[in-house]
Amino acid sequence: MPNDPVLVVHGGAWAIPDEMVNAHLNGVRNALAAGWTVLNRGGSALDAVEEAVVIMEDDDTFDAGRGSFLNREGRVQLDALIMDGATLRAGGLGCVEHIRNPIRAARKILSESPHVYFVCEGAERFAAEHGIPLCKNEDLIIPREVERLREFQARLSDENPDLFAPTISHDTVGSVALDGAGNIAAATSTGGTLNKAPGRLGDSSLIGCGCYADNESAAASTTGWGEPIMKLVLAKWSADRVAAGNAPEWVALEAISHLENRVNGHGGIILLDAQARFGIAHNTPRMAWAFKTATQESSGIER
Numbered sequence: 001m002p003n004d005p006v007l008v009v010h011g012g013a014w015a016i017p018d019e020m021v022n023a024h025l026n027g028v029r030n031a032l033a034a035g036w037t038v039l040n041r042g043g044s045a046l047d048a049v050e051e052a053v054v055i056m057e058d059d060d061t062f063d064a065g066r067g068s069f070l071n072r073e074g075r076v077q078l079d080a081l082i083m084d085g086a087t088l089r090a091g092g093l094g095c096v097e098h099i100r101n102p103i104r105a106a107r108k109i110l111s112e113s114p115h116v117y118f119v120c121e122g123a124e125r126f127a128a129e130h131g132i133p134l135c136k137n138e139d140l141i142i143p144r145e146v147e148r149l150r151e152f153q154a155r156l157s158d159e160n161p162d163l164f165a166p167t168i169s170h171d172t173v174g175s176v177a178l179d180g181a182g183n184i185a186a187a188t189s190t191g192g193t194l195n196k197a198p199g200r201l202g203d204s205s206l207i208g209c210g211c212y213a214d215n216e217s218a219a220a221s222t223t224g225w226g227e228p229i230m231k232l233v234l235a236k237w238s239a240d241r242v243a244a245g246n247a248p249e250w251v252a253l254e255a256i257s258h259l260e261n262r263v264n265g266h267g268g269i270i271l272l273d274a275q276a277r278f279g280i281a282h283n284t285p286r287m288a289w290a291f292k293t294a295t296q297e298s299s300g301i302e303r
């Protein structure tokens, strides 16, 4: 391989409680292993980020795929985006309710549609027409999330409920990769925020907000409270600063400072360029992350 590959994944930025740390670490390590298998056999960055994200969508630990947060009507609504840094092709979908692995459908949009973005029933119809099986919404709902929504809605009558506290889970998942051919890619998938209004779309599936990839700048995936991230178009903000010559490690820290200082946001970011330089940053108490290069492998919940 002309280039040594790099893979970075995240599994959400929030105050991950002690009893959930192992599940988060196992989840991001499993995702890393799946993505690395692709890169190690000479596969593309695009395939690697898709496979890494599928593992986390399938893991009930995370707010993506089955086990996601419920919206205020008790339904799962999922958003995802995947982007190829070599071609700038992208596939995104929002507010889907009957797809177990939205990132697989996003990849089909990238590969097989002249369009970039689908929502709601149209997204599901496109997915079904391209071989993605549909499921019932109930198949995506787990008892933990029914109880979480019930508790949250009971607190809405409190005098000063902090509805966006970092103690509330933001387990959006994502991955960025560099492959042996020197191309980068990014993928992000989420169930969005707890008790969201039906039809609410967050940052994760919007190009340049929750996900971005361009070989000439960087690949980025964000996690956290989506509305502030969207206002700053944070993934593209970060990629632009890498293109201007700054190291991703520094830009990731700057992006999270900008998020906090400009719009009082909280969350995290993983950022990687085509020179194999990467950064991981968050301003939440914890963020699940893992990375692997030809010479190093690490994972953790604080950075």
Ligand code: GLY
Binding pocket: 170, 172, 190, 191, 192, 193, 201, 202, 203, 204, 210, 222, 223, 224, 225, 226, 227
């Ligand atoms: N970052 C996930 C969301 O706000 O939807």
